[in-house]
Amino acid sequence: MRNSSDLPPNGPGGPGLRIPQFNKPSRGRILVSVVIGAVLLVLFFARGLSTFYVNVLWFDALDRGDVYWGILRSKVELAAIFSLGCFVFLWVNLLIADKIAPLTLPNTPEDQTVMRIREATAKSRGKLRIALAALIGLMLGLPAASQWQDWLMFRHREPFSVGEPLFQANVGFYVFRLPFAQFVVSWAFGALVLVTIIATAFHFINGSIRPQDRVQRVTPQAKVHLSVLLAGGTLLRAADYWLSKYELTSSTRGVVRGALYTDVNAQLPALNLMILVSLAVTALLMWNIRQRGWRLPVLGMGLWVVVALVAGTVYPAVIQRFVVQPNVSTREIPFIQRNIEATKAAMGIDNVERISTTFERVTAEDINADNAPLRDVRQLDPVQMRERFALDEGRSSFYRVTDLDVDRYSIDGRMQQVLVAARELNTDGIPNRTWVSRHLIYTHGCGVIAAPASVVTDDGRPSYIDLKVTRPEIYFGDGLSGYAVVNTSQNEQACPGVASSTYEANGGIQVNSFTRRVALAINFGEFNLFGSNLITSESEIMLVRDVRDRVKKIAPFLHFDADPYPVVINGQVKWIIDAFTTSNRYPYAETA
Template identity: 45%
Template sequence: MRRAQDLPVDRPRRRVSGRGVLIALGALFMFVLIFGRAIARFYVDYLWHQSLGRGDVFWGVIWAKLTLFVLFFAIFAVVACVNLFIADRTAPSSFPANVHPYVERFHEVFGQRLRLVRYASALVVAVLVALPAVSRWQDWLLFKNAKEFDVADPQFGADVGFYVFQLPFLTFLFDWLFVAVILVLLFTAATHVLNGGVVFVSPVPAIRQATKAHIAVLLAILAVLKAGDYWLDRYKLTNSQRGIVDGATYSVVKAQIPAIMLLILIALLTAGLYLSVIKTNSWRLPLVASALWLVVSIVGGVIYPAVVQSLIVNPNQQTREQKYIERNVTATREALGLTDIEVRDVQFGTLTASEVESDLAPLGNVRLLNPTEMETRFLVDRGEVAGLTIDDLDVDRYDLDGEVEQMLVAARELELKGVTNRSWQGLHLINTRGCGLVVAPASRVQSNQRPDYRTLELERPELYFSPELSGYGIANTESTERVCDEEHRYEGDKGVRMNSVARRAAFALAFLDYNVLGSGAINDDSQMLWVRNVNDRLNKLAPFLSYDADPYPVAIDGRAVWVVDAYTTTSRYPYGESIGAVQRSPDSGLSNSDNYVRNSVKAVVDAYTGEVTFYVVDNDDPILRAWRTAFPDLFTPLTVMPDELRNHLRYPEDLFRIQTDVYSKYRIDAELFFQRDGNAWSVAQAPGSSPTSTTRTPAQTAASEAPSAAANTFATESDASRFVPYYTMFDTSRPGEEAKEEFVILRPFVPFSTGDTRTQLQAYMTASSDPETYGQLTTYVVQERNGQLPDGPLRVAGNAESQSLISERISLDNQDAGGSKVRFGDLQLVPVADGLIYVRPYYVAVPQSSGDVEQVTEFRFVIVSYNDNSVLTRTISEGLAQLFPGFEGDVGDRIGVPAEPGAGDPLEPDDQPVLPSDAAELLLLADSLFIEADDALAAGNLGLYQSKVEEGRQRVADAIAILEGSGLAADPGSDGDAGVDGGVDGGVDGGVDGGADGGDADPESQPADE
């Protein structure tokens, strides 16, 4: 029968006070504030993936992360709770009388809730230790979907796939288990103390036998886990950097690996001794074993291998390391795609005028307009409009007048910092897109020295997505968007529709921007365009790929798309040499530690809709095959890519830089490793883009580039810049075959020399970008003629600048601070018939008095070099006529007016304003006078030079007076399609900038730039 005091008591129902309501509302507000934005960001991320049709990627990543969290949480929670349960079961039946006061106080505070506190604490720690595992989702998916490389490592015989796919996750797992068991050990020890299993008395704590056994088992488990970690460490040594090359070299194989095997035995022995405590009740032997373990780990793992390296390997490296260098050379070539290179021998002889005339096609492909130098020219002529910019120029090829030509291509991207309407509507609803592409043939200029701009007819010129665009935009609102060619509403379906209050609220909270929720301009048809930066978009969708630093635009099917080279990489290819700090492109997505790189994917982003497609280029890449297993619907076969787009694929510059840098060292076999002089190569030294950097002498180079530890490294350790690869149309036919021009990327080599003193041309490598031969690497090895190699780029550039007439011209154009500056384009080597000609554009950067651009780079001349002779002329044809007397050919690098389009040609010439006939005649006459002035200067006739310049200035002034009367010379800040850019710049700059401005022209005689 229940006692009266045990019966339930009726308690009055509490009424909710206003204070309670306020507390509840405050708690709800704090919850929304803390967790609401995270939930909103999760939701809008889901909407973003769904809008692109990539919900499979979103949920695939989520499930991978959730699986890891649950798995590691469960492991720790189970192990911790089991050990806490054992500690409770082995606790003394009665609480000791002499426990520590802190223990007593702890029991007083928690009482019967002590067990609950322990288990709850274990679960909280389980959450904390499981969170780091979530970040390893990529390693987990590769572990799950591992593939074979069908290549065994030479040390342990394991497939390379084990190192790339399984070893990283196993290493993390053992490290995590080791830490987890330590935490469980601490929990267990604390529980035994609180239960009375350990009593702190002098001189040593009193520990019950059951407690000792429990702790000893946990210590034994730690020793076994460390033994397993040592076992994995052996495999990681195949990427050791202890020796002369990366990989397990002599000291690693003969000293470090045996030391690790000894440590494994000691660890297992120590584990056994800890288990013996259960019977012996003594800690002496396991503690002695632990001390021995520590000593062996220091002596055997660190000191002994270092002694072997210093006393046995270094005095006789060539013999000791030969076997391991062979492994490194083989692995590096395979990992970086250097095993299938075609090698051809070439020899350059003397040329005659008739031989040059018979082979003009290679000279017609020389690029006069350098992307880097012409960026400001394009910006001022075609992109300097409020809210639009031209940020980058790229080289591609298009069919022009029935011939495939190199073209400079630029996108007129949206630049929000230049938008004049700084309101929220102006930044997010009105200015939402860039406008169209600007192109010009790279191998020709007009007679006014300007690019021959062409218009790519795009059905949809709007660029809602581009490489430099950030933030968000909302299309199809009540506000009228910026007009490109005509008023247009976004017709894509890859944005997130704002057709509910919940969605608008989620975006407002995620972006912390109330206007998204409160604006009346947003309707149900509006679409949120988010993650508009091209590389950010790709990284968000496929973060496990690395991306090239230079997306480039392509016109296809009436719209623009961005093409981005995507790489699969790893730093775990056994014996592969890491790419290190090679001179890659700025902001390269590749890492110094990578030792395996494949350009397995071409990512394409539609600049109008934002749709993303990942085309598979390399079906044999095991890493990509693993990701295709994880995300089977994410990738598209290359066969589906439109042929029109395939014709615009480029071999990636980042990859080519790495391959040429590594190939220069690894083209030789291991037995020649220590005879680098005369066998190894170096990437050619780069002529500087300005006269001061180009004229660096070999003596200066040698003084600053003396190698450190030169006997022990392949690399040319110097501060000299290396030749930057360039794209060009190149004849890849063999002697006797019909000429075959392909779009390639090219980079030259010089013989390796200590101190970097040799500058002769030893070879050059090309990589094809044409669909039929895409990715074919070809090395052209230059053979000596009369015991000598031809001059390389640095020497040719230096010799050209040292010639008196060229040097004088540089002095005239290279003015003091605030004045014009001479700049050089790519020095291009051009095999012609049986000879070699170098061509280099000559630019002048002219200061601007208005606009956002401080200097505009103008094309002025071209330097043509053959053997030891160099000339500075306005056209390549003129230069050839001076170098080869009797030459009467025409390379076609200068045109008077834009060429007429061919039938069906998508490239149309820009409309040019019609000048009054008398002004046009005056400007043409002035241009001729300035040319005569330059010729007089070149001949050393300063009197005639001054007379011609003054006469030319007068003709320009007369033309300006006529133009001002017609009103055509107005609005200097207008777009390049009208007024001053189309007319006055085309005529006046052709004379003033082309002639007098190159010398000592009066700035007041240059109204076009004013």
């Protein structure tokens, strides 16, 4: 060993060899890093807060704040309930696993490793339990918010006036209660499986589970704990089998929807058997607490798997193949009749009145005496005419025709079929694509193009008519994206034949405060929304301008038709979209 005095100058390597020096970062660098991190964090949360605030303003502007807050409240309730429930359940089980851990372990290498881990984490054990339980609770609880609609239907359930023939249960049970009940059971089973795995890992770390010990691999206390958890899992499986019985009324195994011969005579008995087997395994797990080993519960679970495979899968498949398929016409008739009756009731056509009538021969004189229906026969196909309408009436690159619809209007005192298309804004065709042009000047489409469906010109073209549109501006459309700011000090592009165009309704967010302008600028990442002097306290910003997106956001619980269509009412262009309350949970009924 050489003394330090014997070392050559500048280090052991002699002259020219330098030992690298690692300097601590200066306070200035640390301060800069902290500031940058803080700014990024603020921007991240600012974007989320601005989006939330803009959504609140948008719903309030449409007088639909109750929808937004109602849905948000339901999501928060679900996330809080399931997260807190999972947190408490996991924390209690981790606490139990720590409390029943053996105080001392044999002096083996494996056990000494366990003891070192326990000693290293002794002071932070409580914090570790809380942190792990909180993390898992959030991971499992937050996704539950997506079930808000089933939760609201469960809370506000109402009975139907009719039941179903298999279990005699009210149809309202299937529509309002069953979906959320199935989710709760499924979620609880998944959470219990994860908690059991984590608890087992804690028992291993604590030394309560010692695979290397041939005499006692699991301590009696850990055995009780894990047996109770496993018994809870088998009880939840029994509950799942019980709910699955009701799902048979929506089975798609056979020729029609609903519980058919195989479901009633094979699958249903199998599910009842599986419920009994699950309860039996639960009893075995609890009884085995006072017994040595795990042989009996393992045999019970093995039998459970075999019964599930044979009775739940193989037996119904055999019945379907060799009993039902060769005799479908006789085996399935009673169940098909149930399907027909349920479908008629679900569609509201179970009380249709039938009227028999006879037809007489129609003569030319009869036709001439009443030829109004013939005069209204459609000669123009809306699919083929869409391109023709676009070519004839597009006028400018910043207008477009996206669809052609058939409606009825009074023309010359007679109701006639009319082809109608909205002349919508084409954002891709806007000239001079500055921010002002795209969002302040070219803000709307203009009017409609219309022609009687039963009239053509000599050269086969549509005979266009005027539907007396006095306010042609169209600020919302079919597929219209982006935002527009109206009522600014910048004049909007006027529609043909109109001196000026201004927005006079209440479909936008008023930009009348400093806070709103900041929130909008952050939300869209556009400084002009804050800094432009063209925006005044009277200005409004139009968001969600696609008709379908707009109604889906306002009423997400409705099912909408895919084709909105424009109509002219009192000189204004309005959009109509058909909406329905629907459910695919009506037992035995076919779905549309």
